[in-house]
Amino acid sequence: MEEFVSEIKVVFLGASNVGKTSIVTKYLRGCFLQNQDSTIGATYNKHTLVHDEKEYPLQIWDTAGQERFQSLVPMYYRGAHVALIVYDITNTDSYKRAKIWVKEIEEKGMTNVIIIFIGNKRDLEGTRTVEIDKSEKYCLKKKITYLETSSKTGYNIKELFQIVGEKLSQATFNDLEKPKMDFERQTYKSDFETTNKNKGCC
Template sequence: MTNLYGDFNQKIDYVFKIVLIGDSAVGKSQLLARFARNEFSLDSKATIGVEFQTKTIVIDHKTIKAQIWDTAGQERYRAVTSAYYRGAVGAMLVYDMTKRQSFDHVARWLDELRGHADKNIVVMLVGNKSDLGTLRAVPTDDAKEFAERENLFFMETSALEATNVESAFLTVLTEIYRIVSKKALVANDDQGGNSALLKGTKIVLPGPDAEPSNKKQICCYSS
């Protein structure tokens, strides 16, 4: 069960921090607006620094608050936003499928992400603006090949038409929940070691000071 939205009066079982990364103008803010508020604005302005929104969903009868951070893609803000990778358990790595350069920069963004966050963070490669099919500059196979090589999930989305936006976010959140739940079960059986973080009912990763978890190696790919 991954598509039921939680009652905001419910107890929150988990808080998962997700970061949106990628070049400027690839549609990161629009993807967030579509997922969090089901909105889309043709007059969207560039994000300055970092903004975040939350959305509460229910997965497997657990109430999960997704805390989604929208990072500015402009070079001059990257030093500011890099601190916000810390504590993230998921990331949406976004490129514009009509702009080849934004895809060519994906590897650099991924390196930066892995340099500042847990190396086993759950990552979804997102080819946005699929509604502009006639302007496609990045073949789907190129993106699939990159995602397979780097063990990423992959989807093409359209924030304008709301295509695959919810599916992309829910896939990442569900994978994070699966990993955390599995580790929690192991922690309940293991009274020693460094399992204290996972013995409770909640994992809260609110911001840059949160310590990354030691997740197991993830190998995940979806088309």
């Protein structure tokens, strides 16, 4: 099995309460926390994604969505290979914020970043305010991938990371650099097992 020698930096971006942390929790632990605490700053988890018999060592960064942390977020997405931009399909403001993140990445000149635009909370279809056609047309125009998920039911959570693996296998990363950290790891790095061990998940 061929192995990537560098780590792939995957960053979740989006407004507060759209379910970024819940998606990570569902994928890594297979469970959903009804009362998930808001992320402070950012946390990251290491995970090896296997796709087509290749291993991709991931750094999965979960960033805070609150306004008071927005000035810190560029520090976390700098050097990212994959940006997973999440909004809540029942919250139009979160959709607008997600589009701002796409624009910001474009303006930063991060042309090689794989962007996946995610409408979360598909389980709340009955209270949807952002129509799927609207998001699909936007993503078609931007030439980025669109997917709807539910961190509560698990809908498309595994499929999301299958798409990440597929996109990485097609990418022209000839010499992946290890993601740089511009701050003290012990200050901002928070291992998944440590931060969630007392929350009763699963």
